[in-house]
Amino acid sequence: MYMKRIIWLLLLVLLxxxxxxxxxxxxxxxxxxxxxxxxxxxxxxxxxxGVYGEDAESFPLVIDKAVxxxxxxxxxxxxxxPAFKAALRVETDGVTLEGLDIRFRRTGxxxxxxxxxxxxxxxxxxxxxxxxxxxxxxxGGIYRMTVRSCAFAxxxxxxxxxxxxxxxxxxxxxxxxxxxxxxxxYFVTHTIESCTVNGKPLFYAVSQPAVTAPADxxxxxxxxxxxxxxEGADVSDCSMGMVxxxxxxxxxxxxxxxxxxxxxxxxxKCGGGTLTRCSARETNHGLDIRxxxxxxxxxCSAADCDQGLFFSLVEDGAMIGCAxxxxxxxxxxxxxxxxxxxxxAAVQCENGFNLQKEGHVLMTGCTAEGCTVCGVxxxxxxxxxxxxxxxxxxxxxxxxGGVSFDMADNxxxxxxxxxxxLRDIGFSRFSGNAFTGSRQKSVQAxxxxxxxxxxxxxxxxxxxxxxxxxxxxxxx
Numbered sequence: 227m228y229m230k231r232i233i234w235l236l237l238l239v240l241l242x243x244x245x246x247x248x249x250x251x252x253x254x255x256x257x258x259x260x261x262x263x264x265x266x267x268x269x270x271x272x273x274x275x276g277v278y279g280e281d282a283e284s285f286p287l288v289i290d291k292a293v294x295x296x297x298x299x300x301x302x303x304x305x306x307x308p309a310f311k312a313a314l315r316v317e318t319d320g321v322t323l324e325g326l327d328i329r330f331r332r333t334g335x336x337x338x339x340x341x342x343x344x345x346x347x348x349x350x351x352x353x354x355x356x357x358x359x360x361x362x363x364x365x366g367g368i369y370r371m372t373v374r375s376c377a378f379a380x381x382x383x384x385x386x387x388x389x390x391x392x393x394x395x396x397x398x399x400x401x402x403x404x405x406x407x408x409x410x411x412y413f414v415t416h417t418i419e420s421c422t423v424n425g426k427p428l429f430y431a432v433s434q435p436a437v438t439a440p441a442d443x444x445x446x447x448x449x450x451x452x453x454x455x456x457e458g459a460d461v462s463d464c465s466m467g468m469v470x471x472x473x474x475x476x477x478x479x480x481x482x483x484x485x486x487x488x489x490x491x492x493x494x495k496c497g498g499g500t501l502t503r504c505s506a507r508e509t510n511h512g513l514d515i516r517x518x519x520x521x522x523x524x525x526c527s528a529a530d531c532d533q534g535l536f537f538s539l540v541e542d543g544a545m546i547g548c549a550x551x552x553x554x555x556x557x558x559x560x561x562x563x564x565x566x567x568x569x570x571a572a573v574q575c576e577n578g579f580n581l582q583k584e585g586h587v588l589m590t591g592c593t594a595e596g597c598t599v600c601g602v603x604x605x606x607x608x609x610x611x612x613x614x615x616x617x618x619x620x621x622x623x624x625x626x627g628g629v630s631f632d633m634a635d636n637x638x639x640x641x642x643x644x645x646x647x648l649r650d651i652g653f654s655r656f657s658g659n660a661f662t663g664s665r666q667k668s669v670q671a672x673x674x675x676x677x678x679x680x681x682x683x684x685x686x687x688x689x690x691x692x693x694x695x696x697x698x699x700x701x702x
Contacts, residue, residue, distance in 0.1 A: 252298055256282040258305075267292040273303035273326070286312035286336065289321050297325030304329060309356055312336040312364075323347060331356040334381065335363045338389065343372045351380030351487070358510055358532065360487035361465040366404050371416040378423045382445040382464040384488055385413050385471070398494075398517040398539045398561075406494050406517050410472040413449035424463055448473060454499075456481055466492050467509075475499045476521075482506070489514045490531075493521065501526055506534075512553075515540050523548055528556075534575070537562055545570050550578075556597070559584045559607070567592055572601070578619070581607040583627075589614060600624050604631065608652075611636060621647055630654045630676070639663050644670050653699075654678040661685045675699075 248268040253261045255276040265271060271293060278287075285307050289295065295314075297303050304327045307313035312333040314323070322343040328334045329352040335344065342365075349362045362381030365371060367388025386400045387407025398406040407413065418430035423444030431437045433450045441458040447469040448454045454470055457479045461467030467483035468491045470476050476499035483490025483506045490506035491513045493499070498520035505527045506512030512528030514536040515521050521543040527550065528534035534550035537543060540562040548570045550556035556572035556579060559565060563585020571593040572578030578594035581587055584607040593615045594601030601619035604611075606627025616622035617639045625631050626649035633656045638645035640663035650673035661668040661684060668687040677699030691697055 255279070258282075258287060259284045262287060262289055262291075262293075262295075265291050265293050267320075270294045270296065272296055272298040273301060274298050275301045275303060277304045277306050279304075279306040280308040286315040288315045288317060289339075290317045292318055292320035294322040294324065295326065296323070302327060306352065307331060307334075316342055330360070330362075330381075332359070333361050333364050337363065337365045337368055337371070340369045341371070342368065343374075344376055345372075345374045347376045349376060349378050349381060354380070357485060357487050363465075365416075367407065367412055369411055369415045371418075373416070373418045373421055375420045376422075377425075378421065378428070378445070378464075380424070380463050381487060382423045382428065382466060383418065383447065383469075384466045385416075385447065385449070385469050387412055400494075400516070407471070410450050410495075413447075413469075413471045418447065423461075446470075453477070460484075461490075462486065466490075468492060471495050473497070473499075476501070478502070478504050480504070483512070484508055486510065490528075492516075493518055496521065500524060505529075506531055511536055512550075514538075515543065519543070522546065527551075528553055533558055534572075537565060540565060544568065549573075550575060555580050556594075558582075559587065566590075571595070572597060574598075577603050579603065581605065581609065583607060586610070588612075593617070594619055594622070615639070616641070616645070618642070621645075623647070624649075625654075626650055626673075628652055631656075634658050636660075637662075638668070641665065641668075643667070646670070647672075648675065649673045651678060652676045656680045657682045659683045661687070671697075 250270040252272045254274045307330045309331040313328045313330045314335045316337040316339045319340040325346045327348045334349040362378045363383045366386050387405030400406045414432040421428040426444030428445045429443040430447045435452040437451045439446045439456045445464045449471045452474045454473050454476045460482045462484035465487045466489045467486045471494045473496045478501045481504045486509040489511045490509040494516040496518040500522045502524045507529045509531045511533040512531040517539045519541045523545045525547045530552045532554045534553040534556045537559040542564040544566040546568045551573045553575045556575035558580050560582040567589040569591040574596040576599045578597040579602045582605040587609045590612045595617045597619040600621045601616045602623045604625040608629040611633045614636045620642045622638050622641045622645045624647045630652040631654040635658040638661045644667040645664050646669045648671045653676045668685045669689040672693035674695045680698040680701035
């Protein structure tokens, strides 16, 4: 009996220092930055009423200890972050945020720590002018997050892989800073429940054989499922209106994603599917498809976006009958192969169609009109380019990069600078193309032409070979 008492006393002595390390601190505006710097794992920081803004705190507010930051009893604290900076940057595991009103002008919560819990918080875009590239919660390569009973306004939750590192060289990228995410657990291990986006339900479903998302959802996140069906949903004014990752098939019809800060509709690591009559307006990236196969966009559109319709590392997909207007990049393809562009239009974009280092592409029946840089840019992308119309662009088509092109029966009209610019191409064939109304140059060649064939084309101005190392191997 005596020995048992000694053991219990020793355990008590050992536990007292551990308990002593846990502290509850109540802070007012001007004290949160210092409290986060001074805290230890297990501490609780309670925020009194007031606005925790740039004049009182240093942003981003970095949380690098496993602490709880919560509103004090009866208080309604506001964290008001300045432009271009995150409100809260969560860098460690096991952080809890409760009862906070977070207002941001770039990112509300930037999370790279696992086991994050966010409960009963309001997270909102503070000013509409900061919408582009804005995000309510950016979750980069984290596991087992819990978001419960939170209200998002003008924003939502974005899921991604981890930050880029030396291991990321050959992996699909989500942005210039983060991977798409090679581990499905970045998407399927979370608990997201009883949340709203712009007053509508935030729908989250994982690891189910088939899911039909409700049309009244404010944001839709479906990951690791067999088949996903969404019809008639409007996920506008979000960060990523839809996040669909690691699914078998996705079937989206008549969905809208306007004014989204990051991506309107994001499809990654999916095995196939169709997006029909889906659209985005005034969104950073409109419809964004990455690291997927057999995806078809049919009659989809993007207007006044930074990027319109986007394929990255997509294999054997197609865009059919789509329309893009007023974007930076209208149609973008990179790193994939076997894709088709048919009967698509790009009007008043910077680059109408921008294909970068793709595998073989078929482009037919498409129109590029009024583009201020290039109607079509073929960067090291072997392309069959047939029966397309290029009208009133600065440069209609640029083709270069040491690969081969087949261009036939295309119409080049009213090009302001150059209709067809060729540089260092592989053996290619040009036939039946018509050039009219060229204001400066119809065809300009630079570098080698690879012995290419030029037969049956109609030019309005002589071909400019002044920068070329050779001429066509066969011409009429």
